[in-house]
Amino acid sequence: MSDVRGCNLPGDLYYLVEKHVWAKPMGEGVIRVGITSVAGKLSGGKLAAITVKSKNIGNEVRQKKSVATVESSKFVGPVPAPITGVLLRANEKIASDPNLAVSDPYGEGWVAEMQASDWDGEVAVLVTGADGIAAYKAKLEADDISCE
Secondary structure (H helix, E strand, C coil), X not given: CEEECCEEECXXXXXXXXXXXXXXXXXXXXXXXXXXXHHHHHCCCCEEEEECCHHHCCCEECCCCEEEEEEECCCEEEEECCCCEEEEEECHHHHHCCCHHHHCCCCCCXXXXXXXXXXXXXXXXXXXXXXXXXXXXXXXXXXXXXXX
């Protein structure tokens, strides 16, 4: 895990940097998605709710369209999908404890799982590894964002 301006960013995830979301291949085309520690910080650090609409389960969500809604005292907004895919399930743990997405964003605090429609075609939009960390660092510096 890399520390960039006080923000934890694992090098093994795929990031849609401008939207502060990540994707992690779980096998057989299933992609786990979540918000980054940066998104947690920008939302004010204490979440009231993360809601995945049950009507969206089983339906395709296009890349950059909302898979969930995040609510905090400072912010209400979408959790954009880092890839296009069929929404398989929501993380039930964050329904009862949305702050898992802040305290453990890359572990127990994931938001949803999707069946990728075109992972090979869309992965080029995402960044990962050293390039991903460098891209995120540039974004945080340009926007003067710190998680400290």
